Amino acid sequence: MEIGVVYFFTDRGPDPIDFAQAAESYGFESLFVPEHTHFPVSRRTEYPVAYGGPGLPEFYLRTYDQMTTLSMVAARTENLKLGTGVCLLAQHDPIAKAKQFATLDHLSKGRVICGVGFGWNVEEAEAHGVNWRRRYSTVRDKLKVMQALWTEDEASYAGDMSSLEPSWAWPKPFEGRSIRTYLGGAGPTTMRHAALWADAWYVVPPPADQTLEDSIPRFRQVAEEAGRDPSSVGVAVASAPPDPAILEKYRAQGVERAVLWVNPAESPAEGMRNLEDVAKVLAQLA
Template sequence: MDVGVVYFFTDQGPDPIEFGQAAEGYGFESLFVPEHTHFPVSRKTDYPIPYGGPELPGFYLRTYDQIVTMSMIAAHTQTIMLGTGICLLAQHDPIAKAKQIATLDHLSGGRVICGVGMGWNVEEAEAHGVVWKQRYSTVRDKLKVMQALWTQEEASYDGQRASLAPSWAWPKPAQPNGPRTYLGGAGPTTMRHAAEWADAWYVVPSAEDPTLSKTVPEFRRVVEESGRDPESVGIAVASAPPDPAALESYRELGIERAVLWVDPADDPGEGMRNLETVSKVLAQIS
C-alpha cells in the first residue's frame, strides 16, 4: 500500500515547494492538493459534519489554485506523485482541464493522479453554472471527454452532459492510458458511480466504519454487480488518520493508497511541523 499526504495550501501557510520537497524527503509516495475556487458569503450550505462541520475552517477561503500549485511542486521534486484531491470537475471546462493535466503529466514524467469529485458546497457549484442535481452525470461525462483527449489520436465522446466532436489534442500524458482516475467522496451514490466508471474510489471513512471493514466488501460487491471485475477497481483512503493500526487494517483490506491528513496551519512553521509529525508514522508501518 502506498502512503501519501493531503494538504490545503494557502497564502498564509507553508510554501508548497518546500512542503512538497519535505514530503518527498520523508518518504511519502504522493501529495494530494484540494480545490475550491471561492465561497459565496451566503453560506447556505453547512460544512459537512464528517469533515468537522458545521463551522467552516478559514483555510477553505484562502486556497491556492490547484494546478498552479501542483506545477510548482512538480518542477522542484523528482519522484513524488501529485494528485488532484479532488478536482471539482463539474465546475470546469473539460477540454481545458484535460490540457492542463496532460501537460502537467507530460512535463512531470507521469506523476499525476486525477482525483475528481462532486463537491459539497451548492452555492460554489451553482456560481459556475452547475446544476446540482445533475452533478454526478456531469462529472462522469466531463471525465470521459478528458480521457478521450488523453488516449485517442482522434478523440471524441458523445455524452449526456458533455460531448466532444472528433478532435486532435497533444501533448498526451506521459502515462500511456492517462492518469489514474479517482472518484472522491462517501455514501452509496458515490460508491455506485465509482464502481461503474472510476479507476478507484477515493473514500473518506465514515465514523461508523473508520477501518472500512464493512465498506470495502460492500464496494467490491457493487463493482461486481456493475459488471466489472472487483480486482480491476481500486480503493484509496482520503484524509486517512496517521494511525499505524488503521493503516495496517487498510493494507490488509487491499487498499492501494492511504492519503494521510496533515492539519493546515496559518503559520508556515507550524504547517511544516505538522507534516513532520505525521511523517513519523512511516517508520512504524514500514
C-alpha cells in the same frame, strides 16, 4: 500500499515547494492538493459533519489554485506523485482541464493522479453554472471527454451533459498512457458511481467505519453487481488518519494508497511541524 499526504495550501501556511520537498524527503510517495475556487458568503450549504463540520475552517476561503500549485511542486521534486484531491470537475471546461492534466503529466514524466469529486457546496457550484441535480452525470461525462482526449488520436465522446466532436489534441499523458482517475467522496451514491466508471474509489472514511472493514466489502459487491471485476477497481483512502493500526487494516484489505491528513496551519512553521509529526507514522509502519 503507498502512503501519501494531503494538504490545504493557503497564503498563510507553508510554501508548497518547501512542504513537498520535505514530504518527499520523509518518504511520502504522493502529495494531494484539494480545490475550492471561492465561497459565497451566503453559507446556504452547511459544512458536512463527516468533514469536521458544522463550522467552516478559514483555510477553505484561502486555498491556492490546485493546478498552479501542483505545477510548482512538480518542477522542484523528483519522484513525488501529484494528486488532485479532488478536482471539482463539474465547475470546469473538460477540454481545457484535459490539456492541463496531460501537460502536467507529460512534463512530470507520468506523476499525475486525477482525483475528481462531485463537491458539497451547492452555491459554489451554482456560481460556475452547475446544475446541482445533474452533477453526477456532469462529472462522469466531463471525465469521459478528458479520457478520450488523453487516449485517442482522434478523440470524441457523446454524453448527456458533455460531448466532444472528433478532435486532435496533444500532448498526451506521459508514454501514451491514460491518467489514473479516482472518484472521491463518501456515501452510497459516490460508491456506486466509482464502481461504474472510476479507476478507483477515493473514499473518505466515515466516522462509523474508520477502518473501512464494512465499506470496502460493500464497494466490491457493488462493483461486481455493476458488471466489473472487483479486483480491477482500486480503493484509495482520502484524508486517512495517521494511525498505524488503522493503516494496517487498510493494507490488509488491499487499499492501493492511503493519503494521510496533515492539519492546515496558520503559519509556515506550524504547517511544517504538522507534516513532521505525521511523518513519524512511516517508521512505525516500516
